[in-house]
Amino acid sequence: MELTKEIQKFLLNDALERFLRYVKIWTTSDESAESVPSTKVQLDLGKVLVEELKELNLDNIVLDEYGFVYAYLPPSKGFENVQSFGLLAHIDTSPAVSGKDVKPVIHRNYDGKNIKFAQDKDLILTFEDSPNLEEYIGLDIITSEGDTLLGADDKAGIAEIMAACNAWRKFDKLKHGPIYICFTPDEEIGLGIDKVDKNKIPEICYTVDGGEMGEMEFECFDAWLAQFKFKGLSVHPGHAKNKMINAIQIASRYFSELPESEAPESTEEREGYFHLAKMQGGAEEATARMIIRDFILKNNQRRMDYIKSLKQTYEIRYPGLKIEIDFKYQYQNMVKYIEKKPIVVDLVKQAMEKVGLEVKTHPIRGGTDGARLSVAGIPTPNIFTGGQLFHSRKEYIPTLALQKSAEVLLYLAHLWTQQK
Ligand SMILES: [Zn+2]
Known part of the structure; x- marks a missing residue:
């Protein structure tokens, strides 16, 4: 299977349009709260996602009392026996920086100069802040106006998963097994995943919540x-x-x-x-x-x-x-749980190579929802979103990353159909 130019363009447009819509919806979580979701505003994005999943014609769509959104994409005809997997991304943004009234700005055809922000004249984004920025010269880069974070963490992950779902629905040649979607609340404050309904996710999952293009993580503190x-x-x-x-x-x-x-x-x-x-x-x-x-x-x-x-x-x-x-x-460090099923990680690497990305595996100097799931017996590595400088007013993402991450998901599903 090869992804045509038409599909690539479709993914870019679809993920970008969704991303710009999602970041404008305020979903900051609150460390001081003890209930899940920690903030009611997270449900606002949850409701939007439910409507969009209905438009995509997925099955078993639920927004539960904790703010989790679940949905199911049935397999292509003849692929009912393929290993199922889940795709997860989180709805909330970090309480470290304001995420209210985010106004995304697209810097077209980035020229390599320092990026300035309309709402804070003193703030600049430089190669020193993010050495990867130099690789993105010529691409379109999205930032906030400098008064809030952007929210690529993790609305880019949600947009990429949704765009992949849309492509699976639209292009019949994209074969896949059963796929479970789960958007989670309160990841940033480490509370959400305790409330996940394990009956609604399969025994292998991926979070789409990582950084630079090509990055994959399956080891944490x-x-x-x-x-x-x-x-x-x-x-x-x-x-x-x-x-x-x-x-x-x-x-x-x-x-x-x-x-x-x-x-x-x-x-x-x-x-x-x-x-x-x-x-x-x-x-x-x-x-x-x-x-x-x-x-x-x-x-x-x-x-x-x-x-x-x-x-x-x-x-x-x-x-x-x-x-x-x-x-x-x-x-716990999830690595020993993930290494029990190396295929889960190997197929992501293969998918990234198909997309033409250099695979970068970093240990996470923190924890993830995936770590908690892995320890609970559901191996869950983390795939990149393409966003950078998370939890910062300088947070940014190249639009190309939205497309590339969605491409990885399409190849990943295809590769799973090839397994015995
Ligand atoms: Zn995140």
């Missing part, structure tokens, strides 16, 4: 949270000699014992870290919150052992001091 309580003793400072145990003072000393070379600001690629995220309190009691990250569980265990041994040392050094540490496993 092994992630722990450590919560500390330092219990001291408050005494009037004028009469404190040999009596006061200053919890917050001791806590700051304690955390300064952690190696500087294992802080987020000194690590990259495959290096792990301790990150002291918050510390508060006084002489009587201090609390702190730390996240611990690595790609290898054993390295994190070593970090936790170090923290525990420091606790013992400090309790000896300051008689009367009590330190309580509570470790919580936040998420």
